[in-house]
Amino acid sequence: MMKILIINPNISSSLSELIATEARRCAAPETEITVLTAPFGVAYIETRAEAQIAGYAVMQLAAEHYADYDAVIVAAFGDPGLEALREMLPIPVVGMTDAALASAAQLGGRISIIAISQRIQAWYRETVEREGHLARLVSIRALDETLSDISQVQQNQGERLIELANQAVKQDGADSIILAGAPLAGLARSVSSQLPVPALDGVSCAVKQAEALIQLYPNQAQRSGSYALPPRKACQGLSQELALLIGGEIKDQT
C-alpha cells in the first residue's frame, strides 16, 4: 500500500474536496490519499507573496504529518514550499506544476498553460523557469474575469477554458495543454475529447508521479549532497515538529 499526503496550500476546504476527488479517481487501487488544508493563508494563491506565506503553512503541516506517509504532494500550482520539503523529508515530494510539466514533456513538443486569472501568470512563468521547463513553454493564457466562486470555475468557465486551450494550440503552437491550478482538477479528463492535443491537469499528474517515485526510490534520508540534513543549529519560535525536522536545537528563550 502507498500512502500519499496531499497538502492543499490554500485555506479553501472546497478546493481540498475537488483535489481529493480527482486524486482518488486516478490513484492506483493500493494508494491511500489524505488531503490536508492549510491552516492559514489565502483562499487561492495568485502571487509570489501569497506563495511565500503558503510555503510556510505547507512546511508546518508536512512536519507534523509526514511520518505516516510514503510521499507528499504540494497541491497548488506554483508549488509553494516544494524545494524546502524535498530538502527536509526522507520521502519523495511532488509539486503539481513540476509533475504536470514533467508529464507533458514526455508526450513531446511544446506546452501551454491555461490559468484561471490574469494576475497569476507572472508567478506561473517564474515557477516554470525555476523548475527548468521554460524552454518548452510557448504561452500562458488566462481567464480575465473575476471569479465569483473558485470551486465552481470548471462549471462556470468551462467553455471559455476550452476556447483558450484551442487558441494556445492554433496560435501559439502548443503540442500539449496543462489546465493549471487545483480548481481545474479533473477538467483535463472531461474535456480531453474536445481538444486536438493532450490535456493534463496537475493533481492527477502529481499522484502518478508520486506513486512512481515511491516505487523507484523508497523512503530514505540522503546522507550527502544539498538535500542532506544541515548541521544542527539553534532555532526558536518554531513548532516542535518543524524544529525537529530541520535539525534545530531549540534555543533557550530566557
Place this chain on the structure above:
Amino acid sequence: MMKILIINPNISSSLSELIATEARRCAAPETEITVLTAPFGVAYIETRAEAQIAGYAVMQLAAEHYADYDAVIVAAFGDPGLEALREMLPIPVVGMTDAALASAAQLGGRISIIAISQRIQAWYRETVEREGHLARLVSIRALDETLSDISQVQQNQGERLIELANQAVKQDGADSIILAGAPLAGLARSVSSQLPVPALDGVSCAVKQAEALIQLYPNQAQRSGSYALPPRKACQGLSQELALLIGGEIKDQT
C-alpha cells in the same frame, strides 16, 4: 490491464532479458511487459551513428507491433527514435534517458550519469541537452576499460561503478545518480543503500513513467500540433506497416 511494449534497440538478446527482468520486477501487477529485440544494428549503442541505425530498427518494430499495446518504451540510453515514435504513434512513448532524467529531477537538485564506456559520453550529453535537461547535469562519469561481456558488466564492474557514483557526489556535487544504459538495469535498486544520494536506472523509471502516461492520457491520436499526422504523401521502400503508419502512399515503382 496495461500492456507495455519495450523495444531493445540493441541486437543483444541477453540485454533484452536483463531489461525484461527489471521491467517486470518494478511494473504494476496489472501491467504486462513484452520485450522485443532490434532485428538489425549493433550489440551496444555508443555513438550517434549507431543510434541513427537503431532509430530505424525501432521504428520498424514499433510500426509492426504498437497496435496491441498501450505504451512503447525505447530501452537504450540515448533514446534512439524516441521523437519519431512520439510523432507517429497514438499512444505514449517513453525513453529510458528522458524518463530517468524526469524522475531524478523530481527528487530535486542536480544529476550525474554513470556510464559504461568513455566513448558513449558525448552522445549521452547531446541526448540530455536535446531533451532539455542539460542545466541539471553536473557530470557524466564512465568506466574506462573495454567491456568483455556487456551482459555481465554489473557483476564485473559493480564496485567500480559505485566508486564512480561516489566521486560524482563528492567531487561534482550530484544530488542524485542515474546508472545509465540497459546493461545496468536493476543495479540502482541493489546498490541504493551503498550510495549517499538517490540512484535511479532507466528501465524502472521508464516503466513507471509509461504506466503514469497511460493513465493520464489514454490512447488517442493528436489532431493538431506538430505531433499530428502529416499530409499523405508518396513513399517507397518501406515496410507496409511503416508506410501505413506515417501516412505514406506507396509509390508505384514502375
Place this chain on the structure above:
Amino acid sequence: MMKILIINPNISSSLSELIATEARRCAAPETEITVLTAPFGVAYIETRAEAQIAGYAVMQLAAEHYADYDAVIVAAFGDPGLEALREMLPIPVVGMTDAALASAAQLGGRISIIAISQRIQAWYRETVEREGHLARLVSIRALDETLSDISQVQQNQGERLIELANQAVKQDGADSIILAGAPLAGLARSVSSQLPVPALDGVSCAVKQAEALIQLYPNQAQRSGSYALPPRKACQGLSQELALLIGGEIKDQT
C-alpha cells in the same frame, strides 16, 4: 532623510549588530538605519528549508514596520522573502545577494562568491540563478570547518577566507569577489588591499543600492503589472498587518 529598515532573517541578535555597524558605516549622512531581528527561525540560514521559514518571518516584520520607512533590506545571503516583499510593499526592497551581484557586475567581468559553509553553496547557486546572474558566476568557494561562533567568523577565519578569495582569482578566473553572508559584513572593506581584484560584501552593497532606489523611484504603489496588488480575497490565520498588506479579507472563522 532616508529611512532604511534592515531585516535580519536570522534569529541571531549578534549578527544584527554586525549588520548595523557595517550599514551605518557606509550609509549616507542623511540615512537612518534600523535593524530588526527575525522573531522566529534559525541562527544562520544555510538551506532552502531555512530560507522558506525565514521568508515568512521577514514578511511578518515587514508588514508590521514598513510604513515608517523608505526602503527595506533583506539582510541574509539567499534573499529570503525578497520577491514577496517587492510585490507587497510600495517602497524599494533590496536583497543582499542581488545587490552585491548587481554592484559587482558593474565593476566588470566574472564573479566568485566566498561562503562560510559547504552546505550553503547549493542554496547560494540557486539564488544567483533565480536572480538572473548565473552567467557571471565562476565559482563558489567555502570554508569547510564547522563554525563555533557565527559572529566571530571574520576574526577566526579571516586568513582562510582571503586564501579562498585568492584561489578564486587564480584558479577560477574571478574578476571580483563577493564575501557572502551577514557574518562577513565589513570584511571586504578591511581586506580589500590584500586582494588583487575588487571585493564586495552584501550589507554595504544593499545599503548603497537602497539609497539609490529611494532617490530613483520614490514611494509609490504599482497600479499595473505583476507587482500590483492582487484582487481582494479571503484569508485566515495571518497577523492583521500581513492580511492588510496582501489585500486579504479576514475570513470569518466560525
Place this chain on the structure above:
Amino acid sequence: MMKILIINPNISSSLSELIATEARRCAAPETEITVLTAPFGVAYIETRAEAQIAGYAVMQLAAEHYADYDAVIVAAFGDPGLEALREMLPIPVVGMTDAALASAAQLGGRISIIAISQRIQAWYRETVEREGHLARLVSIRALDETLSDISQVQQNQGERLIELANQAVKQDGADSIILAGAPLAGLARSVSSQLPVPALDGVSCAVKQAEALIQLYPNQAQRSGSYALPPRKACQGLSQELALLIGGEIKDQT
C-alpha cells in the same frame, strides 16, 4: 579537383535534378558534383519520423559511395543523418540547414526561415536549436496550402514566398532570409533583388561550405574525441558497407 557527393534524402528524383542544377551553377570550376537519391523513404520530408527514416537511407548511400569523394552534403532541410555521417566518415559532411545558418550568421544579425509547409516548422525549429543557432532565429514563416507538385513550388508559389520573406523582415525583424528546403534551391539567387535583405538557400550554401572544408581540413580520420571510430563490436542485418564503416564485426547469425 574537388569531388562532392550530394545525397538527396527524399525519394524524388525531380528534386535531385533541382539540387544538381543549383549545385553545379554555384560550384567552383574544379568541383565535380554527383547527386544520389534516397532509395527508400518519402517524397518530401516534413516530420521527425520522416527524418529518422531518411537518416538511415542517407547512411546507407554514404557508406556505399563516400570513398570516391572529398565531401558529402545532406541535401534536405533538417539535415537527416548529419551527425551520424560526421562521426563515421573521414571527410567533411555538410548539412543544408547548418550551412545556410552558418552562412547567414556571417552576414550579421537575426535570421528568418521561409518554409514550404506549415507541418515542417516544428522539425525545422528543433533542427536549428539542435545545431546551436536558435538565438539568431526570429521566425519561421510557411506556405499554408497543400502543394500539388513539390518540384514546381518555385513557379507556383514564388510570389507568396517573397511576400512571406517581406513579412519576416518587417514584422519579425529579420536581417537575412533563408529560403529553406531543396524545392527552393536557387530561388534566393533569382529573387534576391526583390528582397530588402540578403536571401540564401541551403543548396548553394552547402556547396560553398563543403568546398571550404575540403580545403581547410582535407580527408583524415579522427583518432580521438567523440568523432573517432568506436571500439569494434558485433553487428547484424546491416549492409556490408555500413557494417564496415561503423567498425562492426558481422555477427554470426546461427
Place this chain on the structure above:
Amino acid sequence: MMKILIINPNISSSLSELIATEARRCAAPETEITVLTAPFGVAYIETRAEAQIAGYAVMQLAAEHYADYDAVIVAAFGDPGLEALREMLPIPVVGMTDAALASAAQLGGRISIIAISQRIQAWYRETVEREGHLARLVSIRALDETLSDISQVQQNQGERLIELANQAVKQDGADSIILAGAPLAGLARSVSSQLPVPALDGVSCAVKQAEALIQLYPNQAQRSGSYALPPRKACQGLSQELALLIGGEIKDQT
C-alpha cells in the same frame, strides 16, 4: 566629495546640457558633476558603427581626464567603450544602459525599453544581451517618426512616449520601464505619476550607481584578473595619454 566625469559620446552639446541638468538634479550634495562632449563622431548614436566610433572618442577623453575623477559615466544608451574603460581605468566606470537595467532589475520583474528611433532597437537589444540582462527584457518600443531636433524630443514627443510605455505594460507585460537615451534624461521623473509601473532613465541611474561604486570600491588598480593591465607593448598613432593608459611603448616611427 565625489567627482564624477560624465562623457557624452555624441557630439551634441545640447545633449550634454540635458545630461548635466538631470545629473546635477539627482546627484548627492557632495557630488561634483563634469560633462564632456565627444570631440568627434555623430549627433546621436543609433548604430553599431556609430557606437564603434564613439567608443574611441570616449577612450580619448577618458585617458586625458580620468585622473581628476572618482568615477566615469558613459552617457549614451548602448554604452560605447564601456568595457574598454573598465579595463583601463583604476576607478569605477558606469554605463547608462547597464546602470538603468541593474536598477530596474532591483525593482523586480521584467523590463521594457522605450527608445526614440526604430533604427536604434537592434543595437539596444544587442547591448542588453551583451551586458547579461536579456532574460528580463520583454520588449523595446520606439518612436517611428524622424526627429527634427534631438534636444526637443521630450517636449515634442512626450505624449507618444507615454503611450508607448503604457503599451509595453499592457501588451508586453513590463513591470518597469526604461526611458532610454540621453535625450530622454529626466523624463522618467516627470512622467512617473502618469505610468502604472516604475519608470527610470539612464542618466539618473548612472549617477546613483557611480556614487554607490565610489563608496563601495574606491580607486584602486586591479593587479590580477582580466581587468588588470596587460603586458607593456609597442603602440603607435595614439595620443600620449591613451598610450600611457594602456601601457603602450610608443613605437619609433623611423
Place this chain on the structure above:
Amino acid sequence: MMKILIINPNISSSLSELIATEARRCAAPETEITVLTAPFGVAYIETRAEAQIAGYAVMQLAAEHYADYDAVIVAAFGDPGLEALREMLPIPVVGMTDAALASAAQLGGRISIIAISQRIQAWYRETVEREGHLARLVSIRALDETLSDISQVQQNQGERLIELANQAVKQDGADSIILAGAPLAGLARSVSSQLPVPALDGVSCAVKQAEALIQLYPNQAQRSGSYALPPRKACQGLSQELALLIGGEIKDQT
C-alpha cells in the same frame, strides 16, 4: 575574379606578412588578396581596450578602401570592428574568430581554442559568446610565457602549442582545435598530422568563408533591417570617407 581586402588591426607589418602568406596559400586561384596594416594601435591586441582602439582603425581603413573589393576580412582574433563594418559596407565582412568557429562547428562537436597569451583569454571568451558560439567552447588554453617576438611564436613555441592542443583533446573533450590569432596563421596546416582531431586557423577559414559569401550574396546594400543605412545625421571630426560611409552630414565647425 574575387578581390578580398584583409585588414590587420594590429600595427605589426610582420604579422601582415604572415597573414598574406597564409591567405594567398589557401585562396582560390581567381582570388586576389590585399593586406593592409592598421595605421595606429598596438603591436598585438590582447584586451577589450586594445580591441576598441583597433575597431576604429579598422573602420578608417575600410572606409577608404572597401570600394575596390568584393569582401573584407578583419584579421585579428576577437574580430575588432566586425559588426560596425558589416553594418556599413555593402559587401560581406568576415572575422577571423567568427569564421574559424563557423568552420569548426561544421566539423561537428565541441571546440577548444589555443591562444598565445594568458591575458587574451577573457577577451576571446567574450568574443565567442558575443558571436553566439559559447555552447560549443570547451576550453581556451594559452601559452604562459611572455613572447619575445610575436612573428616568431610558431617557431619558438610550436611544440608547446601542440602540447596544449593535445591537453584540450584529452582533458577537455575537444573534438576540434582552433589555433587562434594571426601569429599562428598557417600553423594548423603544418601540425595537422600531429593532432588527433581537426585543427583550424583563423586566416584560412576567413579567406574561404569570404570567398563563399562573395559567391552566395554578391555586393548589394541592404535596404531594410538593422544593417541598412541609418538616417542621415550631423557628424564631425571624421575622415571624409568615414563620414560618407555612415551617411553623416559634415557639421559646420564654426
